[in-house]
Amino acid sequence: MPAPTAALCGRTGRRPTLEEVLDNLDNSDIDLSDSETESDEEKPYEPNNDDQDNSGDENDSNDDVGIDDESDKLGPSTSTATKQQQPEIKWRANRNKFEPNATWTGNFHLGDPLETPVKYFSKYFKPEIFQTFAEETNRYYFQQKGRNLRTTADEIRKFFGVSIIMANLHFPRIRMFWHRATRIDRIVDAMQVNRYFQLRKNVHINAAREPDTQNQNKFWKMQPVMDAVRNRCLELPREEYTAVDEQMIPFTGRVPAKQFIKNNPNPVGIKSFVICGSSGRALDFELFQGKGTGIPEETKHLGLGASVVLRLTESIPRQMNYKVCFDNYFTGMPLVRELKTKGIQVLGVDKVNRLKGCELKSDKDLKKEGHMGGVDKLDFLISLYRMKAKTKKWPVTVIFHFIDLALVNSWLEYRDIERANGSPRACILDLLGYRNEVADVLLRADLDAPPPDPRPVGRPRSSSPTPQAPDQAGPPHKRAKPAERPVQDVRYDGYRHFPACIKELGQRCKYEGCKSRSRVKCVKCEVFLCLSKDKNCFLAFHTK
Incomplete structure (x- = not known):
């Protein structure tokens, strides 16, 4: 039979009051006594859209099932609705243990050790790229100034060597490396401060003003440097x-x-x-x-x-x-x-x-x-001695970044190969020592500058100094620190090793096994070596 409330709404055209609904229910033949349980058993519960997310709760069903349709038409219920709780998700472990076939079937071998640590860096920045730097830098400077910068591949190599040493020392100002109180002789002897700033301002690897019409690469100016580093990275074995x-x-x-x-x-x-x-x-x-x-x-x-x-x-x-x-x-x-x-x-x-609720490994x-953590480790090692430049030219920053990346990558390769071959830990260079050795080779290997004249220029000093009173005598003369042997890349390069003889008493010969003193000094290696008709340590020192 139709609901009485629905009939009342149809006759009057207005919404019935609560008293009229109760009177109609009393006059109807609907029995509400003890029908709650029966209606639940006879009529299955059909959840609406609001109850789909909470269908698992047992207390979500209406108590007044018999008048559910009627209350929807009459409007909001007068009873207070309880706040629905969020469902609790519980993850169950599969009874059948999941064992994926993830056994690694590849192989990993870095390779055999090279002769010197600097050889690893040379695989990223080969000698040909320094010649390209020199040509493109001269071309760029001529386009800007109309003059020739007259830089060479050796000067570009020295420029990068100086920049590496600066990054290792972290002075707050660049000019402090040339200042009298804080000067670094290795940098001062290699390059003047104004020349360094001039090269840093104009260094280029691609001096073209516009890219090719079909080139959509926004960093096309740095593509030769990126290709040089990336080609070596692709050759490394995969872990x-x-x-x-x-x-x-x-x-x-x-x-x-x-x-x-x-x-x-x-x-x-x-x-x-x-x-x-x-490994990083x-x-x-x-x-x-x-x-x-x-x-x-x-x-x-x-x-x-x-x-x-x-x-x-x-x-x-x-x-x-x-x-x-x-x-x-x-x-x-x-x-x-x-x-x-x-x-x-x-x-x-x-x-x-x-x-939610799934138990996973923590960070x-x-x-x-x-x-x-491979990329984070690489970032950390680069940040230790980053080559910084306060410049508005982004190509300089990108060039310095890839030099740092090549230094860190080559050092990690050198360190892991030496460890795999059982080298003692004390014989393996750390990152700072490795960078210093690379910088030293870049500063001294294959220099085009002529050797200095060993003879003194000007009027010689008097060999008999003015005697002083005992109380006016100066501090005692300190013994000169013996020179260190150069790295093997400089020692055996066979380029511009000239002997120079001094008048004063020399130092002990640096050739292994020789204990004699010599006045003959190698201009490039800056070490004393025996050179006479009876002994030729100079030739033996520079020969493998």
Whole structure:
């Protein structure tokens, strides 16, 4: 039969009052006594849209089932609704233990040790690139000033060597390296301060004013430097665990693509996507250039983060269960499925609030495993002795950054190879010692400058000084510090090693096994060596 309240609404055309509803219920044949339980059993509960999220609660059903339809038409219920609680999600472990086939089937071998530590750095910056620097720098200076800068590959090499030493010492001002009170002889002897600033202002690797019409690369001016470093990174063997993350090149001036990352040690600068092994060695990188960075057409539907990961993992062998780690910026199921088809395992970071109640490893435990900190380790090592330049020219900052990256990468390669070959820890150079040795080779190897004249210029001093009273005598003469042997790259390069004879008593011969004193000094190595008709330590010292 139709509901009495519905009939009343249809006759009067107005909303009935509570007294009229009660009178109609009394006059009707509906029995409300003890019908609550029966109606619950006979009529199944059908949840509406508001109850779908809380269908698991047992107390969500209405007590007045018999007048549920009527109360919906009459308006809001007079009873107070209880606040619904959020559902509690409980994760259950699968009874069948999940054991994925993630056994690594690749191999890892860095290679045999090289003759000297500097040889590792030479694989990133080969001698040919310094000649390109000299030619393009002269070309750029001629375009700007109409004159020739007359720089050479050796001067460019010395310029970078001086810059490395400056970064190692961290003086607050550059001119302090040439100041009388704080001067560094190695820097002062290599280059004048005004010449250094002139080279830093005009150094270029590509002096073209405009890029090619089909070139969409915003950093085309630095492409030769990036290619030189990246080619060596691609030659390095791949480790089982690699990590993809962002890296910032600090720079606050004008640049084609500048980024700001909040809560970053270097929040403003040029962003670079880097893939590193667990040791911290960079294996590949991609500079961020805005929309469309590293996104080919076949992966455009996956988005920027996934496309960058796929581009950086192109050099990883397929179907060998290599592991790639990345944070929540890149994590996504389409990327996981795409890497799964290539036989690459994924370790991605997700936010905790997206998996409520699921017990996962904490960030502290993941850092202890050492799989996801490769890029952070690389950033830390670069920041220790970063080559800084207060300049408005972004190419200088980018060049210095990739020199730092090459120094750290080559040092990690040198250190791990020496450890694998059982070299004593005391014989392995640390990062600072390695940088000093590279800088020393860049300053002294293959110099084009003529050797200094060993003969004194001007009127000779009197050999008989004026006698002084005992109470007026000066401090006692300190013994000269013996010279150190040069690095092997300078000692055996066979270039411009000239002997020079002095009048004073010389020092002990630096040739291994010789204990004689000599007055003959090598101009380039700055060590004393025997050179006579009976003994020729000079030739033996410079011959392998």
